[in-house]
Amino acid sequence: MNLLLASAIAVLIGSGAYLVLRARLFTVLLGLMLIGYGVNLFLLAMGRVRVLVPPIIRDAGGPYADPLPQALVLTAIVIGFGMTAFLLALAVRSRAVFGSDHVDGLADAPP
Amino acid sequence: MIATAFSAELLSRLAPTSGHDAFARDLLVLPMLLPLAAACLSVLSSSLLWRRTLMLGATVLLVAVSGWLLLMADLGHVLVYRLGNWPVPVAIVLSLDRLSALLLLLTAVVATGSAWAALRGDDQHGPHFHAAFLLLIAGVNGAFLAGDLFNLFVSFELLLIASYGLLVFGATPTRVRSGVHYVVLNLVGSSIFLVGIGMLYSVTGTLNLAELAQRVALLDAPSAAFARSGALLLFVVFALKAALVPFSFWLPAAYSAASPPVAALFAILTKVGVYAIVRMHTFVVGTDAGHSADLYGDWLWPMALLTVGFGALAAVGTRSVRRLQSALLVMSVGTMLASMAIGSEAGLAAGLFYLVHSTIAAAAMFLIAALSEQRDTPRRWTGLLFFAGAVAVAGLPPLSGFLGKVLILQALPVDGRLPVMWTVVLGSSLLAVIALSRRGAALFWGAVEAPETPTLPRISEPRSARRAPLSRVPPTALLLVLVVLTVGAGTLSNYTHRTAQQLLAPGHIRSQILNTPGGR
16 A cells, blocks of 8 residues: 555656656646646645544544545645636646747647 | 924824724724725726725825824734734734734835826826735735734735736736746746645644744644744745745746836745845744754854845846846845844844835836936936936935945954955946946946847837926835934934834733634
8 A cells, every 4th residue: 555655646747847847838737737737646645545444533432544635645635726717827828828838838840 | 303202192192092002003903904805895986096095095095094003003012903903822813013013004104105106107008907906005004014924925815916916017028038937937836835834833833924933833843843844834834935045046037027116016925035034034934943043043144145246236237227127126135145144133123114115116217217217218317316316226325225335344254254244245236336327327427338139128118208398206205214213213213223122022922812702
C-alpha cells in the first residue's frame, strides 16, 4: 500500500515536472494539474493512511483516521480548481494576443 | 508635547479592561472582513462611482482600524481571535502582535495611496478592478493575521489569485506574457507550500504556529530532520514571494508590466514573504527549536546579500524607469532581510524600520515612474517629484531611508560580518544613486541617452488630460507620509525595538496564544 502510494505520488509529480518544463502553455497547464494531484495525495499520506477506519474518535476508543489532512486536501482541491481555471483563461488570452501557444509568446517555428 | 499627552489619554481610555479587550479581539477580523465585504458589494454593483467609493472607503477605514489595532498591540498583549469560538489548539486563530499590527497599518497606507492613484483611469479597462484590489488587501491582511500554517496558505492563495487578475488587468501583450510567467511560477510555489505544510504536519500533528513551534522543539533527531526539510521548503516559497535571489528573477518583468497603481500596491506583496520568513525564523524554527534551531539563519544572510547585489546591478543595467524601480525594490528586500538575519534585537528593529520606509517609498516611486514616462504633462513638478522619490528610495538624507540605513549599519556586531555588510549596503546605495541620476537626467534633461525603449509597456493614459495634475497628488501624499516618518523617526524606531523584543521572546507569544481562555 505504502509503496503503491509513494510511486503514484512520484509518477504524478515527476511527469508533472516534465510537462511544466515544456515550452507550450497547454502542456504546462497539464503538468501543473498533475503536480497538484500528486501534492494532494502527498498531503493525504502525511496523515498516515488507514484503510476502513472512520475519521472520528469514538467514545469506546479504537482506531481512527486523521480527518485534518482530508479537510486540507479538500481545500487544496478547490483552490487548485480555481487556479487551473484562471490559468486556462489566461492561456487562451495569451494565444489570442500572440497567435501562438508558446510560454514566451514567440511565434511558432516553421514546420 | 500635546501629542504625547493626547496619545497617553487615548491609551488610558483604550486600556484593555476586560470589556475593551473583548471588543478589540472582535475587531481583529475587520482587516479581513472589511475588504472582503466591500469586494462582494463591488462585484454586485454596476456603477463606477459606487465601486470607487467602496474601494477608497474600505482602504481609508482600514487605516483607521489598523491604527487602532496598532495602539492595542503596542500594549504588549497578543490579541487572539478564535474563529468559530472553538478552544485554542483546535480553533483556527487570528493573532495580532506588534509585527502584524505594524504591517497591517503599512498595508492600509500603501493601499490607500494606490487606490487613489487608480482613480486616474487605470481601473476602467474592465468592471472588476476594484473587487480584485480589495480581495488582494483581504489576502494580505489575512496572511499577517494568520495564526496557523494552513490559514497562511489560504491567505496566500487569496492574495495571489487577486494579484494574477490585477497584474494582467488591461491585457497588453507585455502584461499577458509576464502574467503567464508569474502565475505558473506561483502555482508551482503553492504546490511546494502544501508539501512543506504536509511534512511539518506529519511529524508534529498540528498546524497552529504556536503549538507547532513547541512540538518542533521537542522532536527527536530523525523526525526533526523531516521537519527541517518541510520548514526549508516553506522557506523556498516565502523567498519566492519576497524575491530573494535565486528566486527573484521574475519580479522586475512582472512589476514593470503592471499598471502603476497595481505596481504600487504590489510593493506590499514582497513584504508578505518577508513577514512569513521573519515569523518562521523567530517563532517556529528560532534559536530555541531543539534540533531545528536557527534553521533559516545559515541561508538568510548570504541570500539577502546576494539579493542586494542582484538588485543593484539590475538597477544600473536597465533603461526603463519601472524596471529600475522594480530592481530597487528587490534591493530593499535584500537590505532589510540582511539586517534581520543578524539575529540581534537592534538588527531586527532596524530591518523593520527600513521595511516601513522602503515599502512606502517604492509605492510612491512606482507612481512617479509612470508619471515621468508621460511626455505631455508639465515636467517641472514631475521632475521635482522624481527627485524627491529618488532621494527616498536611494536612502539619502534627509528622508527616513537614510535613517533606516544608518540604523542597519549601527546594529551590526563587531565581527566578520561588519565589513561585508558595510560594503554591500554602501556600495548598493551608490549604484542606486548612479542608476537613478542617470535615468533622471535622461528623462528630464534628455541629456544622456534616448530615454524610452521600444519594449516599454503601454501606459494607460488618463481619460482626460484635465486630470493629469491630480495624478501627481497620490505620490506626493505618500512622500509626505515619509516626511512624517522622518520627523517621527524616534517613535517608529522605539516601536520597532519593542517589536523586536517581542519577536525575540517567542515563548511569551506562544503561551499567550495557547492559554487564550474561552471556547466550548
